[in-house]
Amino acid sequence: MSYATVKPKIDLDEINILLEKIFPYPVEQIEEAPTGKIKKVYFLKYMGKAYVIRFSKDDKEFKFEKYLQEALKGEDFPLAKLLYNGSFNNYYYAISEKIEGVAINTLSEKEVKNTLPSIMEALTKLHSIDLAEATGYGWLDSNRDGTFDTFTGFLQSFFSREQEGFWKGWYDLFENSFLDYDIFKGLYKKMMELAPYCEGRRYLTHTDFHYNNLIINNLKLVGIIDWGGVSYLDFIFDLARLIMEFPDYNLLNEFQAFYKENNMDTSNFNQRFLCAALCHSLDGMRFWAKLGSIEAYKSILDNVLMILNKYEISRF
Incomplete structure (x- = not known):
């Protein structure tokens, strides 16, 4: 995100x-x-x-x-x-x-998989923090409460037309850039259809759990950085970001097995993953459209369409 x-x-x-x-x-x-x-x-x-x-x-x-x-x-x-x-x-x-190490995307497939135990252990600790005294979904306010009453409300707000700051006027991208309205809205519709599978699942999430923010040393996760987007969401949002960066490594099944062994809720795992994958992808598509990088935009679009096809979910 x-x-x-x-x-x-x-x-x-x-x-x-x-x-x-x-x-x-x-x-x-x-x-x-x-x-x-x-x-x-x-x-x-x-x-x-x-x-x-x-x-x-x-x-x-x-x-x-x-x-x-x-x-x-x-x-x-x-x-x-x-x-x-x-x-x-x-x-x-x-x-x-300063934590010394390398970004995870510099590793081979075998090395990435060898880092998984330390990544999974760290994530389950994060996702097991007690949120009984906090409320809401989405980004945290100054009291560490979520800023939305529901997960669906967070998603709708995240992609709403009316925004402030960096995303103010972002709908103009549909007219002034290569951001395709029909494709974007079709993927958005599918995401919202899947949103109920994530509703009610509230965990402390990093939400920007991608390779630039994971520091690896001796095949072990030694640092997670950049906590600016921390939120209360389904924990699948952290897993999805990493899984999408290595789409050929079959990491989804490995995460599901580990979380199940650790008594975490893995029901409707694929649907929840697809909802998170669509959210990350839509955000990435509009981001790269705003920055003018059609190559990065197409890469994200191709990746999410491949993921939807892999899990036998129709595009629109």
Whole structure:
């Protein structure tokens, strides 16, 4: 799911002023990270150790990481330790330990499958967090409640015509880009037909569980990053994102078997997966249409049509 906005504008001189206030000795090295759509991210070294500093226009993600760190205290969970956070020059910042490793898409099929036990273990811990004191679906508000009363309401709002921010006026893409209205609406209709299978299933989800956000070291998941889209949804939304990136690896059956063994609800698993796959795909299609990349758009469309055909669900 995409949550793109404009990155904070902050330069190295400003960052060095902040770091001088935090660390008693000079930082040895600092360089801008190549990733990050909504945050300004830098890698730095201090006293021989590697850290990451992130700047954002709001502090919701950083507050959530502190909560998650406490909720999973004592658990072996691949979350970078958050050391410092606060506000600076109209932005919020957080400094964490840097996790060393590679993105999962750099691995072979055998290596990807060898990482699955650690991925599944981490996800089931995340999806088992008690939500009894929280309400709602979708993105979390400042009280860590979901912002929608129903899952269906979240889906409808996510793709509604009237939006603010990055997606304001996105319906114009049907007229001004290669985003095909009939195909998009046909896939949307199928997603909404499948939505009841996900309704009532509420778990803490990362929702952007793709290769850029999974750090692997020695065939083990050692880091999950970018918690900006954390939501209350069916846990299948996390699984679907990863499964779709490796469509030929038959990961769906492996996840279903593992979740069933761990007493997680796997009823109507295929229908729930298809609903999530369609949601991720529709969001990706409109995102790449807005950015003007027809190759990425076609890749997502071809992939989701292949998935629908594989599970014997008619396209429209």
